[in-house]
Amino acid sequence: MTLSLEWIDEREGGAGPKEEKWMELLEQLLAIAGKKEEVETGIVTLTLTDDEGIRELNRQYRGLDKPTDVLSFSLIEGEEPEIRFDGEYEASEEGEEEWHDEEKAGNPYSELLGDIVISVPRAEAQAEEYGHSFERELGFLFVHGFLHVIGYDHGDEAQEKEMFAKQEQVLLEAGLTR
Template identity: 35%
Template sequence: MLYTDNRQNKIDVTEEFIKELEEVCINTLEKEEVRQKCQISLLFVNNEEIREINNETRNIDKATDVLSFPMLDYPKGKVFKDVYKDKKFDIMYMDQDELVLGDMVLSLERAMEQSIEYNHSFKREVCYLVVHSILHLLGYDHMEDEEKKVMRSREEEILNGLDIKR
């Protein structure tokens, strides 16, 4: 379900930390009505590596907190639960009977900086970024004001359901 790869050495990544993030992923997918077995990969990096990936993939030469690379296409304004819940998937999106939702790249270094900046826990920041990224994998966006309101509302609802507060 959640495949992780730690390519940074600034923040300790423990088995307990990974298990907590797996629970966040499972809960987010349940809240979004994803009933299929699925795969998500999560790559932990530092600020320099995420800056390089951001530059290569988005032509933005600066560090960011999280990048999302969805494998499914969604019609404008639609998300997974609107489009795919009863649909059979093309074989290209399946791996051993699991739906491949996509990849997340998370700078733990930036997450730590933001947790200090926003005055909440590192755990809360990382959980927020994982929920945020999964919602992107499921078709949510925040480029327009209305989309942003919907996405922020879903993020807070999911995090509050997990009792992860600011």
């Protein structure tokens, strides 16, 4: 297995041709960031949403009733995630093996690294505010989210400096300058 990106577009109207180009860019950024951070396998899920969608998630998971630009949900940090699955698998076709416990069946979530949620309207507004392209802002938010998924944080000045330097390296390598 390799490092891969799966995506969902929850915005009204859904995805179109421009979003397909975004995904190519984000897959490139994931490959660069994964290589730099020595993350070779796993699945990152990206959800594109609007301000209302991310506001609801921000309220539910962080207790902040306001929209934000990006949220990350890691499935690899700290303790095992509280994800449950039915470990008893029975093959549907006669003659195939039957699995009766989780150890033999394997964990279907073991390849998931985490989820990143980005508010597209917020990214558009920030790109305009900061005077750079939408692609640069989207890339910045995605790489920021990915670094959170794999364990980085910016709780103090030293952590912030390290994390933002890593983001900038990935963006520069992809040609996304300010």
